[in-house]
Amino acid sequence: MRDAYEAVIGIECHVELKTHSKMFCGCANEFGGEPNTKVCPVCLALPGALPVPNAQAIELMVKAGLAFDAEIPAFSKFDRKNYFYPDMPKNYQISQFDMPLTQGGVVHYWLSDGTKKSCRLTRIHLEEDTGKSTHAGSGDGRIAGSSYSLVDFNRAGVPLMECVGEPDIRSAEEAVGYLEALKRTFVELGVSDVKMEEGSLRCDANVSVRKRGATEYGTKAEIKNMNSFRSVHDAIESEIDRQIAVLEGGGRVIQETRGWDEAAGVTHSMRSKEQAHDYRYFPEPDLVPLELDRALIERIRASMPPVPFERFERYTEQFGISVKQTTQLVDNPPLAGYFDRVVAICNAPGAALNFVLGDLSRLANESGTPVAEGKVTPAALAELIALTEAKTINSKIAKDVLVRLWSDGGSAKAIVESEGLAQVSDPGAIAQFVDDVLAANGDSVAQFKAGKENVLKFLVGQVMKASRGKANPELVEALLREKIAAR
Amino acid sequence: MDPVRASAREIARAVNAREVSALEIAETMIPHAAAVDEHLGAYLTFTPDLMREHARRVDARVAAGETLPLAGVPAAIKDNMCLLGTRTTCASKILEQWIAPYTATAVGRLLAAGALPIGKTNMDEFAMGSSGENSALGKTKNPYDLDRVPGGSSAGSAAAVGGFAATISTGSDTGGSIREPAAFCNVVGFKPTYGRVSRYGLIAFASSLDQIGPFGRTVEDAALTYDAMGGHDPMDATSVDRAFETTADHLREDLRGVRVGIVKEFATSDLAPDVAAAYEAAYNDLVKLGAELVEVELPTAKYGLSTYYLIAPAECSSNLARFDGVRYGLRVDGADVGEMYEKTRAAGFGPEVKRRILIGTYALSSGYYDAYYVKAQKARTRIAADFRRAFEKCDVIASPAASAPAFTFNAKSDPYSMYLMDYYTIPVSLAGLPSLSVPCGSATPEGGARPMPLGLQLASPLFTERALLGYAHAYERATQHAAKVAPVQVVTS
Numbered sequence: 001m002r003d004a005y006e007a008v009i010g011i012e013c014h015v016e017l018k019t020h021s022k023m024f025c026g027c028a029n030e031f032g033g034e035p036n037t038k039v040c041p042v043c044l045a046l047p048g049a050l051p052v053p054n055a056q057a058i059e060l061m062v063k064a065g066l067a068f069d070a071e072i073p074a075f076s077k078f079d080r081k082n083y084f085y086p087d088m089p090k091n092y093q094i095s096q097f098d099m100p101l102t103q104g105g106v107v108h109y110w111l112s113d114g115t116k117k118s119c120r121l122t123r124i125h126l127e128e129d130t131g132k133s134t135h136a137g138s139g140d141g142r143i144a145g146s147s148y149s150l151v152d153f154n155r156a157g158v159p160l161m162e163c164v165g166e167p168d169i170r171s172a173e174e175a176v177g178y179l180e181a182l183k184r185t186f187v188e189l190g191v192s193d194v195k196m197e198e199g200s201l202r203c204d205a206n207v208s209v210r211k212r213g214a215t216e217y218g219t220k221a222e223i224k225n226m227n228s229f230r231s232v233h234d235a236i237e238s239e240i241d242r243q244i245a246v247l248e249g250g251g252r253v254i255q256e257t258r259g260w261d262e263a264a265g266v267t268h269s270m271r272s273k274e275q276a277h278d279y280r281y282f283p284e285p286d287l288v289p290l291e292l293d294r295a296l297i298e299r300i301r302a303s304m305p306p307v308p309f310e311r312f313e314r315y316t317e318q319f320g321i322s323v324k325q326t327t328q329l330v331d332n333p334p335l336a337g338y339f340d341r342v343v344a345i346c347n348a349p350g351a352a353l354n355f356v357l358g359d360l361s362r363l364a365n366e367s368g369t370p371v372a373e374g375k376v377t378p379a380a381l382a383e384l385i386a387l388t389e390a391k392t393i394n395s396k397i398a399k400d401v402l403v404r405l406w407s408d409g410g411s412a413k414a415i416v417e418s419e420g421l422a423q424v425s426d427p428g429a430i431a432q433f434v435d436d437v438l439a440a441n442g443d444s445v446a447q448f449k450a451g452k453e454n455v456l457k458f459l460v461g462q463v464m465k466a467s468r469g470k471a472n473p474e475l476v477e478a479l480l481r482e483k484i485a486a487r
Numbered sequence: 488m489d490p491v492r493a494s495a496r497e498i499a500r501a502v503n504a505r506e507v508s509a510l511e512i513a514e515t516m517i518p519h520a521a522a523v524d525e526h527l528g529a530y531l532t533f534t535p536d537l538m539r540e541h542a543r544r545v546d547a548r549v550a551a552g553e554t555l556p557l558a559g560v561p562a563a564i565k566d567n568m569c570l571l572g573t574r575t576t577c578a579s580k581i582l583e584q585w586i587a588p589y590t591a592t593a594v595g596r597l598l599a600a601g602a603l604p605i606g607k608t609n610m611d612e613f614a615m616g617s618s619g620e621n622s623a624l625g626k627t628k629n630p631y632d633l634d635r636v637p638g639g640s641s642a643g644s645a646a647a648v649g650g651f652a653a654t655i656s657t658g659s660d661t662g663g664s665i666r667e668p669a670a671f672c673n674v675v676g677f678k679p680t681y682g683r684v685s686r687y688g689l690i691a692f693a694s695s696l697d698q699i700g701p702f703g704r705t706v707e708d709a710a711l712t713y714d715a716m717g718g719h720d721p722m723d724a725t726s727v728d729r730a731f732e733t734t735a736d737h738l739r740e741d742l743r744g745v746r747v748g749i750v751k752e753f754a755t756s757d758l759a760p761d762v763a764a765a766y767e768a769a770y771n772d773l774v775k776l777g778a779e780l781v782e783v784e785l786p787t788a789k790y791g792l793s794t795y796y797l798i799a800p801a802e803c804s805s806n807l808a809r810f811d812g813v814r815y816g817l818r819v820d821g822a823d824v825g826e827m828y829e830k831t832r833a834a835g836f837g838p839e840v841k842r843r844i845l846i847g848t849y850a851l852s853s854g855y856y857d858a859y860y861v862k863a864q865k866a867r868t869r870i871a872a873d874f875r876r877a878f879e880k881c882d883v884i885a886s887p888a889a890s891a892p893a894f895t896f897n898a899k900s901d902p903y904s905m906y907l908m909d910y911y912t913i914p915v916s917l918a919g920l921p922s923l924s925v926p927c928g929s930a931t932p933e934g935g936a937r938p939m940p941l942g943l944q945l946a947s948p949l950f951t952e953r954a955l956l957g958y959a960h961a962y963e964r965a966t967q968h969a970a971k972v973a974p975v976q977v978v979t980s
Contacts, residue, residue: 048567048691050724084828086811086824092805092808280851282801287724288725
């Protein structure tokens with residue numbers, strides 16, 4: 001039955017910007033802390049206090065917009081959104097109504113099977129966060145039945161961007177893919193920490209369903225209270241099922257706001273009737289309109305790293321790296337950046353990938369130092385790869401050199417030379433080792449001759465050991481076979 | 488030197504010359520102001536300890552060799568400006584007990600220039616009014632007739648200076664709140680260009696119109712006070728970041744070569760005959776000083792009042808939303824937060840404030856926004872354009888500051904007749920222009936016992952404060968109108 005329907009989903013995200021100070025005052029923008037310690041006359045809305053916009057926040061907004069090819073209009077302004085709420089000190093939120101900092105744009109993302117998708121952005125606008133209420137005396141922290149409420153204004157005035165997506169998403173999996181793309185991009189650009197658990201990313205999903213092939217949208221419900229990507233996924237799945245059931249039962253979906261109940265795994269109605277909020281938007285008279293200098297925008301554009309989706313396409317399509325490994329790299333921007341620098345030098349993405357996700361990541365995990373901050377410079381790793389590719393050292397030696405580089409730094413070539421680790425590929429020199437090993441392992445030779453192919457591996461190992469790892473293993477194996485056959 | 492009668496210039500000179508200490512000035516002024524204020528009601532709070540503390544600081548700085556432009560000058564602060572540690576009420580019950588935890592930029596600069604804070608002055612609640620009668624906390628009387636209003640909203644600041652209970656004072660002007668009470672109280676009141684004086688710490692009424700300015704008994708004192716307060720402030724995004732031009736050192740003695748615009752639409756025939764005669768005389772005096780009168784047109788000025796009474800209430804409906812009982816000020820408990828809001832605001836705001844919040848909320852509402860707020864903004868643009876065109880023909884525009892002299896208490900019981908008092912000042916405010924009122928004679932109102940002062944409004948192009956104060960100074964020096972009327976006995980005795 002589900003196949004007969006198609007879901008239409010639009011996501012709105014609120015993302016806290018990673019600025020030093022709050023949006024309109026000098027208070028620190030930091031998560032947590034004793035309640036009401038990161039406050040001042042401005043963010044407490046004391047009488048007479050005035051907002052002054054944070055230039056860093058505007059710069060981060062421009063980055064966010066450019067990352068998704070949004071238009072950055074030359075002229076933008078702030079507006080007041082008026083409504084009363086105890087954790088909103090001014091009882092209006094400084095936001096942007098009709099002239100946001102960015103307009104349009106596209107978020108490209110991918111699914112776990114590597115399918116590429118995209119979702120258009122309506123806009124990204126800049127506003128300020130509210131404080132946080134705690135309801136006391138009811139036992140369960142809910143406002144109903146509570147005897148009093150406490151408000152912490154530490155978060156009030158933290159810069160918040162609202163990313164409004166077009167209804168281009170068709171499944172819960174796509175929704176998560178889209179959110180992951182936003183998260184990766186904002187982290188990569190230093191726009192936000194994007195920590196759902198700390199509330200620096202909050203999202204609502206507008207969900208509707210329609211018969212497959214229909215062109216009209218169904219009636220949507222807005223889903224709130226989703227605290228993780230997992231819950232976004234589950235809430236959307238559940239809501240799609242609910243709406244289909246309603247329609248199949250002959251009912252109709254009503255436009256409403258629904259909350260996700262994580263424990264029960266269902267959405268429930270929060271506002272049965274759409275409350276017609278009239279926010280009475282008007283231009284913020286305490287702030288002058290923003291005029292963005294084109295040169296500044298171009299400077300910001302030039303300073304930006306590649307967005308994760310560019311990496312995704314390059315890794316999977318040019319380098320042939322698997323979706324899983326690509327995702328692993330892309331989700332760790334410093335590691336991906338390190339990988340890019342290595343590849344830029346040695347042009348051997350496969351080998352680089354094996355080192356970066358393999359031994360190097362293992363060393364990093366063991367020591368607690370991230371790869372990009374360790375002593376193995378991209379140049380050193382590139383050199384090590386080149387030495388391996390040129391068969392100057394074999395892979396076993398390469399691993400040992402990497403351990404040396406990790407602990408001491410320096411150049412791979414220097415280590416190989418000073419330690420005499422270069423692979424021995426002179427058949428004359430290897431023949432001596434082979435003869436010695438064959439002489440000392442008569443039993444094994446006999447077993448091999450009797451058809452026990454596995455024994456050859458042991459013999460190769462013995463030769464390698466005798467050469468202190470330096471012999472070219474392929475040559476060793478060839479010589480062994482030749483000499484045993486000649487016996 | 489009599490510290491009570493002396494000008495700010497004279498006091499600062501004497502204190503800087505160490506002929507008298509700032510502390511002596513304070514000790515003279517504190518009891519005098521308190522005694523006069525028994526009759527005037529200009530002050531809501533006296534700050535004698537703070538005044539002495541600042542006096543000692545000024546004396547120490549002068550002793551250390553500093554010269555301060557306002558050394559030892561007693562200054563009254565309108566009670567909508569924050570002064571650290573003092574009650575700052577906006578003359579509203581909702582802030583009756585609120586102690587400001589910081590100091591407004593303009594006030595801080597005034598005190599840094601050596602002024603001594605004598606107290607906080609009464610006003611129309613949240614600066615909404617033209618008579619002072621909208622104060623929820625006290626009644627301020629006109630020092631020239633105690634049966635009459637001092638004007639508003641900066642009622643106490645004008646009355647204190649006019650009644651010699653302060654040498655200078657600060658006011659705020661949104662649609663005429665400095666100029667109209669200055670005219671009523673026989674003092675100079677100056678509203679600078681919007682953006683010239685920081686609004687940080689000024690409790691907002693209408694953000695796009697509010698501007699702090701000085702009162703003084705002379706143009707020079709007003710200029711000195713403005714010079715101390717003005718200039719860019721990084722704490723106010725609307726404060727203008729451009730070179731500040733001092734004014735007190737550029738005052739002039741004549742008006743040779745100055746073209747004075749007389750507004751065709753502001754015909755004196757609309758005024759009472761003796762008031763009209765006083766203004767006609769004032770225009771002639773300008774000519775005697777060398778000015779040339781030119782007729783200018785402000786065809787959209789007549790829409791000023793209705794434009795203003797959409798924009799200002801719209802902004803105030805939002806600005807005053809913060810007074811909700813949650814964080815500070817009055818709280819009246821309710822069954823839930825919504826009821827607490829309602830009870831707090833019902834008890835905390837007076838009728839005029841509520842009226843404007845309602846008008847503003849309505850004007851911004853969905854479905855009405857375009858018809859009211861947007862249209863008003865367009866009208867504002869047109870009014871400003873009219874002034875720009877007028878200033879192609881003249882350097883300064885002269886007009887009455889108010890349509891009549893001070894009226895008796897309760898004379899303007901309907902809001903609209905009160906709003907009409909600001910007919911001449913409001914268009915200038917909408918255009919953001921620098922403007923002042925300087926004493927220009929007197930007229931005895933119908934049924935009045937005494938001649939009441941009148942004020943001449945001068946308005947000039949944006950950022951031409953230096954020129955404007957210069958013109959006013961020339962006029963003041965030549966006419967000496969302020970000295971021709973006397974305050975009531977209790978003030979002079």
